[in-house]
Amino acid sequence: MPIVGFGLTKIIAEKNAAIKGKVDIRNNVGVKDVRLADISLGKDKGNAAKFIFEFTSTYEPGIGRILFEGEVLFMDDPGKIKELQESWKKDSKLPQDVMAPVLNSILNKCNVQALILSQDINLPPPIPLPKVQMSRPAAASPVPAKEEKKEQKKK
Template sequence: MSIIGTNFTEIIVKKNKHVVKGLKVSNNLGIKSIEKMDLSFGKTNKQAGLKFVFEYSTKYEPGVASINLVGDVLVLEAAEKVEKVLKDWKDKKPIDEGIMTEVMNNALNKATVKAIIFSQDMNLPAPVKLPKVVQKPKSE
């Protein structure tokens, strides 16, 4: 399996009011659909692939703001595996863990970085805890 691309198709960022004390930030990532997608490399070389459509959301509660990102992860896979994944998805069965783990991690990484950028643009706290430098206490 090879992930060959991640694209964003919809970006919605809304800030309804100023940040309030007791702000709660929650993040969610889910797969909305899986579609077959034949991928072309050159004039004649078509290979089987999958398009995993995902939705990532960050909510700033109570009703302060939201960040919603919709996109897709394109995966190159053997034809038999493509058909099995599509059948499992249609039948609401669990998808191969190896594929789902890679797809979800890829979508999560790309979407989280975008959400951090948008949160800064809107003067909101980052959707995930960022690393900080901490000064060590001076010893006497």
């Protein structure tokens, strides 16, 4: 089953120093905990895994940071949810088929919010943005006389 919920619980955006020279931007996302959550979807009730996460964009050397903490709700059959929680308690590891959609959801939401906050506090964007590059138009090459006559005959 899919991800059924996403929420931020903490947002911090701070600029500590003026930007001078090269800025090293590092983004990191990590799952801090996995808990069981009882949820209701209409008349149906079920179990979900609540992934507690932290996303950071750090601007070095000591320029600033953007931090998000939050939770993602992942719903599946009750057996798999219980298995996820037990696996997390045992060795803090989760299967890739679960982690991929969870981490992608976190990255999709947090990268957009980090981009907005970085503009608000005058920091460079934490992710590369597309840029338009203009190239000079190629000089028109003259058409040889023989080809020019052939084109006129076709008309």
